[in-house]
Amino acid sequence: MxxxxxxxxxxxxxxxxxxxxxxxxxxxxxxxxxxxxxxxxxxxxxxxxxxxxxxxxxxxxxxxxxxxxxxxxxxxxxxxxxxxxxxxxxxxxxxxxxxxxxxxxxxxxxxxxxxxxxxxxxxxxxxxxxxxxxxxxDYTLQRAYSLERETQCVPLYEKLLEYDINNFMEISKHREFLSFDAEKLQAIIESHNLNVTCEEDAFYAVKQWYEYDASGRKHKLPDLISRLRLTLFDTSFLLRNVQTLPGCESLAFKATSWISLPSQRALISLKYTEPRRNVCVKEEDTTLLAVQAYGCTGTIFQYDQTEDKWQKYAELEHYASAYGMCLMEDNIIYIGGVRDGEITSGVESWSLKTKTWRTLPSMIQSRCWPSVVLLNGNVYAIGGTIAPGQRTQSVEKYSPGGRWKLVSSMIMPRSQASAVALNDKIFVIGGHNGNDLKTVECYDPFSNTWTKCGHMNEINYSPGVAVHNGCIYVLGGTSDKKTLECYDPQSNKWTKMCSLNMGRPYIGCVFVSDQLWAVGGWNSNSVSVYYAKTDEWLEKKPISEAGRYCCYVVPKALLLNQ
The missing domain is CATH 3.30.710.10 (Potassium Channel Kv1.1; Chain A)
Structure with missing residues (x-):
């Protein structure tokens, strides 16, 4: 009372x-x-x-x-x-x-x-x-997932689930993704807010998860596939990809019937038939950029898919050459290089939105021809040349708002190597160390250690590299090399794929859906597209200027006047 x-x-x-x-x-x-x-x-x-x-x-x-x-x-x-x-x-x-x-x-x-x-x-x-x-x-997703499993903390589970849904394209490339339990993956896949560029992204992620432990996950697969928006696939995709999965034959039949027999849709039982309401970056809302790299002047080209042609987006003047480059959010980061004949530690950022430059903190070590990669919001500058004829194995990490810090060095000094991020790790591929290399190293930021990976089939420096469906594709490089190789980190093996018609180093490479675009190269303006499903190359309209390129797929909204 x-x-x-x-x-x-x-x-x-x-x-x-x-x-x-x-x-x-x-x-x-x-x-x-x-x-x-x-x-x-x-x-x-x-x-x-x-x-x-x-x-x-x-x-x-x-x-x-x-x-x-x-x-x-x-x-x-x-x-x-x-x-x-x-x-x-x-x-x-x-x-x-x-x-x-x-x-x-x-x-x-x-x-x-x-x-x-x-x-x-x-x-x-x-x-x-x-x-x-x-x-x-800084905390890392791997640590967060481990803590959630240990504590069974509901608020942490819910926050991580929301993060996974909003950042699915990145999350699905992490090694931890392959260890998700089926219930968690189901909650992610069935979300209307799942952030994917297209429904195929969700399909290939589920398939990759299943293939990691096919015998143990076979009974879970049909229920997961049923959470996809199957009616957004065309019938050939359903027959070629969904129907061939164990236990999914009836799902493929229902979806193809729904597509081909509109009058019978009321009789067909499917969990979802409408598109997701929150696909944040749809394929039609993205564009392909080719950025001339490594020189003091350069052009950024934007590909117009409707007219099948390249248009100039901007022309740049940079203080250095022989730098490393990566895209971080809406900024192109230029790292190190050679300025006025001297190797520099300087770092500059150019905004795609405002077309303006700003200076970032300098590296600890001056270096040119470094390998540069973005992983979990951090920029890594790896190896490079620090004096004429002298390569380094040192590695630095930059976190936005902070300064560069040294992390564990590579096993072998190298410059003009290529680097990509996959499964929450960094892979450094090929390069030069007095001789052209075919060796590959892998960096785990969680343990701050480097390990050796399986060698490529051929030596290679300055190849084009791209990641697709959990594998690394390496293309061109070393003079007139035409070879395309695919690396599967699960088996630690390299497989030769269909070769280019014309080889060249310094090719700009990026996957657009399941197509690998190869743009330019040393003294070349060729543009070739590799179709992973059929293992073949097709030539596209050449880019306006020959040269070395880096390629990125970005939201159109990032670009000025879009």
Whole structure:
């Protein structure tokens, strides 16, 4: 009765007066805690040994764990021993009970989350989860997935699920994706908000997941495939790809019937027949860019698919040549190179949106011809030439807003190699070290280690590289090489595919859907397209200017006046 009366009085208080009263009350409570005044319970902890004083009423109001503890026989004693939480973490969470805030860091967030779950501090759990997602680049997805599996934390599961849905194109390339359980993958695939460029992306991701453990996942496959928007595929795709999967024959039949017999659709049972409502970057909303690379001047070309021609988007002047390059969000990052005859450590960024330059922090090591790759929001500058005839094996990492940091060096010094990110790792391919190389190395940022991979079939420097369906494609390079090789990281083997009609190094390569575009090359303006499904090349209309290129698929909205 007293509780109901005080709550009614609380509702009747003017909002401004109430806020003033609560603020004063909280300040007094914090003063009591800081001065250890009116303390009525002390916690004894180890690791390291510490005594943490507190007020029973405050802790009981903050957490049902403490409320239940203080009502039990164990909680009646003035000193209570806590053995499951280290003293530093416990003291931080006691502070949270008083203030609603505490210091969370990359190093302590795992322990903080586990302890907050144990102490039933729901708001502290949410704070830890939000911190992890806000710092996911430094924290890493692999660590987040492991923590979620260990703790079974529902808020963390839900936040990671939302992240997976919003970043599916990147997530599906991580090695952790292959270890998702079927229930989690189903929740991702059936989401109306799944961020894919087309429904084929979702299909190939499910197929890749299934093939990782075909015998163990065979019984789960039909249910996962049924969550796709099957009616968005054409009939030939359904017959060639879906019908051939074990247990999916009837799904392919239903979808082809739905497409070819509109009058019978009411009789055909399919889970989903409408497109996803939140395909953030549809294929028709993207465009192919070819950026002239490695010289002090260059042109960016945009491919017009409707008219099958290349148009100039911008002309650039850069202070250096022989640099490394990558695309980070809406900026092209130019790294190192040669300026006025000297090797430089400088880094510049050019915005696709505003067509303006800005200077970024310089590298620790001056280098030209480095391999450059973007992984999990970080830029890596790998190897390169640091003096005439001298290659390096050093590697640096740049996080936006920070500075360059050295990470573990490669096994072998090399320059003019190519690099790609796949399965949350970096693969450095070929290059030059006094001799042309066919060796391949793999960097794991989680363990900060390099390992050797299977050698390519042929030596290669400055090849074009691209990633598609969990494999790495390497093209051209080394004078007039025509070879296309495909690397499967699961088997650690390279396979030769259909060769180019005309070989050349420094080709710009990128996959557009399931087509590998090969643009330009040394003294070449040729444009060739490789069709992975049929293993054949077709020649397209040449680009306007011969030269070395880097290619990117970007949203049209990134480009000025689009």
């Amino acid at each position: 007293a509780t109901n009366g005080t709550r009614q009085l609380l509702l009747d208080v003017n909002g401004q007066d109430l806020n003033h009263f609560i603020k004063k009350l909280l300040n007094n409570i914090c003063d009591f805690y800081d001065e250890q005044d009116l303390i009525d319970v002390t916690f004894k902890l180890s690791n390291p040994t510490a005594m943490v004083p507190a007020h029973r009423l405050i802790l009981s109001a903050a957490s049902p764990y403490f409320k239940d503890l203080f009502k039990s026989d164990k909680g009646l004693t003035p000193v209570i021993e806590i053995i499951d939480i280290d003293s530093d973490t416990f003291e931080r969470l006691i502070t949270f009970c008083y203030t609603g805030q505490t210091l969370v860091t990359i190093d302590n967030v795992d322990a903080m989350l586990k302890a907050a779950i144990y102490l039933k501090l729901d708001e502290a759990v949410v704070n830890c989860v939000d911190y992890i997602l806000e710092h996911i680049t």
